[in-house]
Amino acid sequence: MIKTAKRATVFALAMLFLAGMALAQTDPGVQSASRGTGATIITTDPNGFLPFFQDGQNRFNDIESVSNSPSNNNGLGPRFNSNQCSSCHSQPAVGGTGAAVNPQFSFAGSPVAPKDSTPYFITANGPTREARFPFFFNANGGVNTGNPNGGVEDLFTVSGRSDAGSCSLQQPSFNAAEQANDIIFRIPTPVFGAGLIENLDDSTLLKNQVNNLNNNFGIAGAFNHNGNDGTISRFGWKAQNKSLHIFAGEAYNVEMGVSNELFPQDRPLPGEDGNGGSGLTGLPSNCLNLTGTGYPEDTSNPTSTPQAAVLDDVSAFANFMRFLAPPPTGGVVLNGQQVSASTIAAGASLFTAIGCATCHNSTPGTTQVSNFVPALSGAPVNAFSDIEIHHMGTGLADNVSQGGAGGDQFRTAPLWGLGQRIFLLHDGRTTNLNAAIEAHQGHGSEATNVEENFDNLSQQQQQEILDFLRSL
């Protein structure tokens, strides 16, 4: 009898526990139903830019070789993170972020990077990543925190490739960097709607910044600036890039090793060019001019036809990104059930009420008049970002400075398209929205009070916010 009573008590407690579990808010996860993401923003095209979008998209999908590409897509390396723009920017469509299956996992030991090893942080189903060492190593191999690095340490080399001659390079010391706690990661930023962000006038952003300062959450914010002309820069995890052209040119050079009209030299690793007292004097001569045709490896093509083919790859990439429509919102399925529109609307209201929208502004402004296409003119930019950089505290800090952004400052990540992203935060450390929200609080973070407001909500209200976020 006593045993039966105990069992009943245990059963009742278990039911209570399970009920509590059921009540806990759940990230609905990546929404798989097609929302039409990846289409062009061009509806009317008086100036004939649609072929440029399509051409840019084709080139975004091209696989680069070092020197003997039958389609003349040469220039890869000598160091690279991937050999194709769309291999990293593919979720949920070309132009997006990292996919569920990481293409980088298959590179080492394959013809892509035959002599390389797969870095420890690249896994088959983990985030597509680039790596940076916040600090240089010294001559003894120890980390020197007095000597900031922060540049991209490309994961792979062309060593051993049949199209790379005798070039033989070492991969950076990822394991030693891990042991020294001297490595951070970044995942690809999606570029849907990027043309709208590019076309926001500085004055619009500045006025929006002042309006945002009227808050009781302790939030301020600043802008990163382009070092040449002092205007607001806006692309990249720290808003370090001014325009889509610069963004594309830098990525082509840094992530794929293709020199181009904006970045005309092959890029060595930060220390390989003598920085940090490494004593090295750049890439070895047998790793230069691997195409055998000189520099830059990507140029415009004056005699090509049609018109779009005249452009260099970087310009074509910029056009592709510029004319990508913002990601459409969509329905949300949670545990097999469709979430109601009223729930998502409630989540949107809560998102604003508790202060998330102080930084993740639903619409930081409307675009200036565009010379490209009408769709980029006078359009609301529903990016859920103020394009400002904010102090995010020690929990998210990466100790990498880019432009005016310090080691703990990040651009407010635009949340449009969040419903179909797999990996979250700048380094892809989580796939769970709850964890991503939780990471917003920490020592020195501007978002701590807002995160506390989230914690103060009921579980149902928190669920509504999660549902809303996955509708974006």
Add this chain to the structure above:
Amino acid sequence: MRCVVLRFLGLGLFVSFLAWGQSAQRNGGDFSNDTHPVTKVPTGVILVKGAWSSASDSVTPVPEDGSVTNNVFRDQYFGMTYALPRDWTEKYKGPPPSDSGRYVLAQITPGDSFKGPARASILITAQDMFFTPLPATNALELINYTKNNLQADYKLELPPTQTRIGGRPFTFFAYWSPVAELHWYVAASEIRCHAVEIVLSSRDTKLLESLMLDMSKMEVPAEASPTAGTGGGDVPVCIKDYASGENVIARVDPVFTEHRFNPVPVRIIIDKEGKVKHIHFLSAFPDQAKAITDAFKQWKFKPYLRDRKPVEVETGIMFGRGLRPATGNASVE
């Protein structure tokens, strides 16, 4: 046998040579063969800072030095002390001051042992009124601007009303979000030309009321006033734009070595002889702080007189780009 030994030696030399070569190549810059490092990058520390706050000395109090120690919040600059309610704590420090003059002085929340039916938060902030781009010249106007520009989702519960905290006058107002069922109680007063705000938020209005009552034990300096907290007494008088016009006898502009584009708000204390006694950079890169410090050594001001006697004066100067003021209604209704 001899041949085998020679081969072994040769192989050994070859391996040694390889190891030596790789060792030489692998250390420095991006390479290291040290897989058991003695020195590691510390976790949870921001070593690479962008524009940040700093001061010319570590003795003179600055607003961001406020902290919670032994469950008591103290900010020597503002002369504020507040013993936290039992079971409450500051789990996370705030961010550094912003280039618009915003400070987060303390973020206080219930600790793990808190047993109340709902959570709440106490946020203590300060806005340097020398640098705010909002259309307000004092704490009262700032509160009114906030009230007049509440988001559509919020509902006013109590318009700005005069109250007292720690025996000093504050302006108090309250609003709530029906959808979030969260209430905000905001009390503000001006101290040393800063709007110091205490923001309480919770779903539980009884808890908020008890927290407001608990605030009565807060120590606040005598100068605190929603409209006229302008220093004096034991601290310098604060005057906006004192470093202008005839007040400046000698001035040398800083020579910046880097081309940067950030606002650099600076507060200075001018001594009775008219020299810069203390410099507080709210937000500056180190090279900017050095250039400005070097320049200030050559500045000379007309001493500020109060009752015909020279007194120390505190003022603010914005180097670089300041934020443009917003337009809006801060009128008292």
